[in-house]
Amino acid sequence: MILVGQYDSPNVRRVAVSLGVLGFAFDHDTRSVFGDFDSMRTVNPLGRIPSLILADGTTLIDSAAILDWLDQEVGPERALLPSGGAGRQRALQLIALASGVIDKVMASAYERLVRPEPYRWPDWIARCRTQAEGGIAALAAQSWPADAPLDQASITTTCMIRYIGQADPALLPSGRYPSLEVLSQRCEAHQAFRATWPADYVVPSKGHQSTRGC
Numbered sequence: 001m002i003l004v005g006q007y008d009s010p011n012v013r014r015v016a017v018s019l020g021v022l023g024f025a026f027d028h029d030t031r032s033v034f035g036d037f038d039s040m041r042t043v044n045p046l047g048r049i050p051s052l053i054l055a056d057g058t059t060l061i062d063s064a065a066i067l068d069w070l071d072q073e074v075g076p077e078r079a080l081l082p083s084g085g086a087g088r089q090r091a092l093q094l095i096a097l098a099s100g101v102i103d104k105v106m107a108s109a110y111e112r113l114v115r116p117e118p119y120r121w122p123d124w125i126a127r128c129r130t131q132a133e134g135g136i137a138a139l140a141a142q143s144w145p146a147d148a149p150l151d152q153a154s155i156t157t158t159c160m161i162r163y164i165g166q167a168d169p170a171l172l173p174s175g176r177y178p179s180l181e182v183l184s185q186r187c188e189a190h191q192a193f194r195a196t197w198p199a200d201y202v203v204p205s206k207g208h209q210s211t212r213g214c
């Protein structure tokens with residue numbers, strides 16, 4: 001199978017980490033969502049990442065849908081999201097918070113970096129960053145036991161932390177959220193995370209000429 005998208009995308013990275021944790025072999029297509037936009041649209045009509053191209057040629061899009069497919073493939077014993085009960089409910093809430101933060105940080109980054117300066121809307125940027133701060137604080141208030149196995153909530157949250165560190169580091173000043181720093185250090189030490197460490201973030205400010213930046 002082939003994972004399409006670069007690892008500076010937290011949505012691509014959470015899929016790549018999950019593939020690694022679950023033991024799936026895959027090739028990595030590093031086409032750029034900005035620099036290779038027309039080509040990317042032949043993979044996913046939305047021109048977005050991630051996509052996962054399966055051995056039979058089927059293309060799955062959207063990280064949540066891809067992760068659901070992975071969990072179905074390995075079955076409930078190994079799935080990264082509990083199949084039911086309070087554990088599933090809690091995990092889905094944590095993932096919703098982390099994914100929501102990613103969406104808001106990305107929205108504000110695109111507004112700051114992609115939109116031409118005269119058209120930028122500071123109030124919108126401030127609103128997105130306030131929403132992101134709310135989600136980060138809510139995640140930091142959760143319990144992240146040190147001995148917990150890697151699951152989708154910890155994977156997605158750790159990918160969120162790394163993405164913020166690259167795209168808007170002022171949202172995560174050192175020392176403000178110790179629980180998230182501990183979680184990130186623990187997870188980033190795992191081989192599946194190390195194998196997907198994103199290259200230095202390149203802001204997508206060069207728009208469609210940029211070959212990196214998500």
Ligand SMILES: N[C@@H](CCC(=O)N[C@@H](CS)C(=O)NCC(=O)O)C(=O)O
Nearest residue numbers: 009010011048049050062063064214
């Ligand atoms: N809901 C989608 C969101 C994917 C997404 O936001 N992808 C970003 C990169 S992380 C992207 O493709 N950005 C370019 C664009 O939307 O034009 C998912 O979880 O896969």
